[in-house]
Amino acid sequence: MSSEPATESPVRESSSADHPWPVRTVARKISDWIHRLGAVWVEGQITQVSARPGTQTAFLTLRDPSADVSMSVTCAMRVFRDIEPPLREGASVIVHAKPTFFMGRGQLSLRANEIRAVGVGELLARIERLRKLLAAEGLFASERKRKLPFLPKGIGLITGRASAAERDVLVNAQARWPHVAFKVINTAVQGPTSVPQMLKALKILDADPEVEVIVFARGGGSVEDLLPFSDEALCRAVSLARTPIVSAIGHEPDSPLLDHVADLRCSTPTDASKRIVPDVREETQRVHQMRDRGRRALHGWVDTQTRLLNQLRSRPVLSDPLGPIDRRLDEVNLHRERARRCVLTALAREQAAIASSKARLTALGPAATMTRGYAIVQFSDAEGNLQVLRSVSELVEGATLRVRVADGAVNAVVTPGDPAEGR
Structure with missing residues (x-):
């Protein structure tokens, strides 16, 4: 009997628990199906580069900047060397590749025959197209902007670990209001893993009832470095957040799309610390000023009312309340006497007229005749x-x-x- 392994039996059209397919059969079917796919253009960010001298193949890891998805990419070394400027981790690229399935490891990868680096001009053009799209949807509208609380009981901070932006926000905010409470989540703020990490941190802080303001803070950088803050997924997540969002990205000239979607845009992380909490010294001085103004206003009101009472008391009607009554009594008596004399005069005149008429009637009447x-x-x-x-x-x-x-x-x-x- 021969020691060679038996040839593979014909593959059944379907599998079952009684007649399962071997692993090789499944792998071959997957490989056949994938190999029938044509070449595609794929965009992503380089997260890992392995191009050892003396080898004929370069190995790359291509990651989606807005999701936790990555794929392996292989290419000939000449394709890798022809790219100008040289590829580095975090670079955005467009790859023309054909999906390939390696049956031995059961691994899917992309075999690239052309790699194009996405230049700054192309990045800016894409950002501008996305800016117009989001603006047309109303995500930049001023009526959507929410007012920050005067003194938030909790502030969420999304920033890089041990970064200057984190230090600027924390130190300046605590100098202005020592009892301010921060909840800091450190994430990557550039590179392919930054957007998923920031989305996760935003979801955590937005669900925390103790957090009333969320701050995105990062120092300055190139267009590529600040690219995650113009990501569409991050901008839409910020627009849907319940908590007011503050954007403190880069320096004054930098303006990623997150600045337009956020409820408040700050030029620097230091400016954000001044906008999210009041200055305890200024507020204490303002309280003292308001208290002094209140005291002066109260004293002025009391003085005004005192003068008014003194004026009322000095009036004759209050200083001699019976005097006007007595004077009016004299006037009443005078008018009453005048009225009595007028009535008596009228009565005497009428009596004389009656007597005269009576005499005439007597003289002219029949009684005398x-x-x-x-x-x-x-x-x-x-x-x-x-x-x-x-x-x-x-x-x-x-x-x-x-x-x-x-x-x-x-x-x-x-x-x-x-x-x-x-x-």
Whole structure:
């Protein structure tokens, strides 16, 4: 019997628990499928470079700047040497490569035949395109900016470990307000691992109820160094944060996209420490000033009210309250006397007029005539009303007459008489 291993049996179309596929079969199928893929252009950041002298192949690690994903890249040494400037860790590149699967190690990698370094101009152009996109979505709008609390009870700081930016923020802030509380998370602030680490730190601090302000702090650097702070994923995460965000990146001329998305942009980390906490000396002086102003205002108000009370007390109505009443009483009595005299005068005048009218009525009335022997004879008409008798023709025999004289009246009856007497 031959000692050579048996040839591989035909592969079944499907696998099961009773008829599983061997590892080599799975690896071959994966390799066949991957090898059918065409070449692709891939963009990322170099995190590791291994190009030993005397070898024919350079090994690179390409990482996504916005996610914790990386792939191995191999290329011929001549492709690696032709790149100007030489590649270094953290550089952004564009690779034209074909996916390759190594069956022996079960490893997927990219076989590159062209590598292009992303220049500063291209980086700036990409940042400008992203800036326009985010601005169009309203992430830079001023109405989105939130006001920082006057004195936050906790401040989150995302910065590099033992960096000058961390020292500037902590030292200056604690010098201004000694009891300020910081929660510092150190992350990478440049390179391919910076964005994922900063996103994780932002999520932790934003979920902490003790943190009321979050500060991103970093010193100055080149466009490539500050590239993570213009990353789209980081900008969108900052725009969605509940906690107000302060951007203190680089120096005054530096302006990554994070500056536009953050609620407050500070020119330097030192400027951020002055903006996030008040100065205890200035606030103490302001309290003293306000207390002095309050004291002066209160004293001024008391003095004004005292003068007003003194003026009120010096007025006659308060200094001699009965004097005006007495004077008004005299005026009332005077007017009352005048009214009495006016009434008496009017009464006397009317009484004289009445007496004059009475005398005229007496002289002209029938009473005076009847006193001289005259009488007034009245008879009843058909309606029973008394009428003055002016002619005997108005009488009939037997009619009742009323004869009024000066001292009274008597009744009489008409009797036949001599017609001549009537004439």
